[in-house]
Amino acid sequence: MSEFDVPLFHFSRGEFVEADYQDPLLEDYRNNPLLEALPPIWDDKTVVNKLASKPIFNASERDLPVHLRLHCVQRISRDFFRPLSRHLELQQSISRLIRDGYVGRNPLTPNYAFRARKDAYDLIMQGNTSGYPVNTPTSAGFALVGISGIGKSSSLLRILQMYPQVILHRKYRGQDMPAPFQIVWLKMDCPHDGSIRGLCLNFLLAVDSLVGTKYYKKNVTKNPDELLPLMAQAAAVHCLGVLVIDEIQNLQEAKDDRAAQMLNFFVQLVNTIGLPVILVGTYKALPALNGEFRNARRNSGQGDATWHHFKNDEEWTWLLQGLWKYQWTDKKVELDQEFIDVMYEESQGISDIAIKLFMLTQWRALDKEIESVTPGLIRSVAKDRLTLIRPALEALRSGKKAQIQKFADIYDSVSIDDYLDRIEAEQRQAERLELIRTELGYDVTEQTINEVSAWLIEAGVAQVIASQAAEEVTKVHLHELDEIDLHKEALKFALQKQVALVSNSAQQHSKSKPKVMPSEPNDLRVIVSQGRKKKLSAYDSLKATGYIKNPMEFLG
Structure with missing residues (x-):
């Protein structure tokens, strides 16, 4: 097979760095090069400043020709990110998850490299998840499930990219490292047809791309039963810190019992090599997650994350306050309650739709030589340009369960436990929003x-x-x-x-x-x-x- 025969697929990229060992400040994280090479454990204030992203903006650009200003507006979707309480909570979960997963996997323990290769392979092949010589972490992983367009994937990637993706280890305290490459995180999509073979090959191809191995070329003809243990072996050898599988709702398209088989494999990754797994998807993924993976993570210290659409409250206003600065129309309009309400009504609190609607409205204003954004213009653009998602938005707007259930990507079946958890989450949200405002400024x-x-x-x-x-x-x-x-x-x-x-x-x-x-x-x-x-x-x-x-x- 030539190099041109390798299939192309997308996986998220991060930074490649050389190890710089620092004191992790906690005793259970010391004397482990995988943990000492990670960035420090950040407090919420630091995370707020690391996550916040502002597009380039100069008021003088309002004097530019229209064809240039149309391009300026595009910066909003590319560069705008406003930290919210849910982002701080997600970052904390990932920080704990990665470190807890590494506690039981120290490459300096005797014969680590050999055991990582052989035992992970043998135990997966045998279906035996006991007896592997690592301390199984308390954090098995978690699921991040939410309404489509609420920013799950983009927020998760932004948080992951706060960490280096690959760390090169040469010597640790004068001792050679048996595994020179540490892959801290790997985020990839579940194949559109829920194929286990496709997932495994994509994983091996991603590892090859990151550290220069040839797993894909050597194993491209193998069947899923042979590829699964190879995937576990590669994850163990290269000290993978967390595996993120996005678009997990695609498992609904898997044939026969493949969905259950894949979820069971993720459980085995946790039990054999202590690798935390994060599954990300829309509400459509919930049926697939209500089996083996849910049981495995029941005792997880992190807890699943469910991202609902925003309410028309302080956080929604906070999001729009940050967005409203970026206006390239002839005249800037101030954010008032009427704008806040109309943006909520037309987007139903889905952040991705709100941001795109704000951009589309500015493009319409510039194209039609309208001097500023108005509530009427926002409604007009929403009516004309959001036609494909209008039925789903109408269902949300109605608040009727029967209508919302028709749209699996936005429907959430809420139990009483979920409801109580949501009340507690809203209390934490208020506290975190106060911290964010204090750090970035109230107005x-x-x-x-x-x-x-x-x-x-x-x-x-x-x-x-x-x-x-x-x-x-x-x-x-x-x-x-x-x-x-x-x-x-x-x-x-x-x-x-x-x-x-x-x-x-x-x-x-x-x-x-x-x-x-x-x-x-x-x-x-x-x-x-x-x-x-x-x-x-x-x-x-x-x-x-x-x-x-x-x-x-x-x-x-």
């Missing part, structure tokens, strides 16, 4: 101050001066935040403030001691003194001699 003004202040601190400005400069400049330009370069203005203010502090410090120093004129030509006091003779301010004198850099250098 546009506060968010702008925090963002500019953080930028100044990163550029080397002292925290006190950075906070003062950001607050002052934002208040001065409160009604033109989109029209000016706040970073540039704040940096100018900060530099002037620092020069003033230097000058005041020099004056205080001169008053407290007998005046002795410094003789060193590079002394700041000499430079300032000589500048005064030329009728130059202290700022201009220091700038002329190179002590103050041009702010534009930091704005690239």
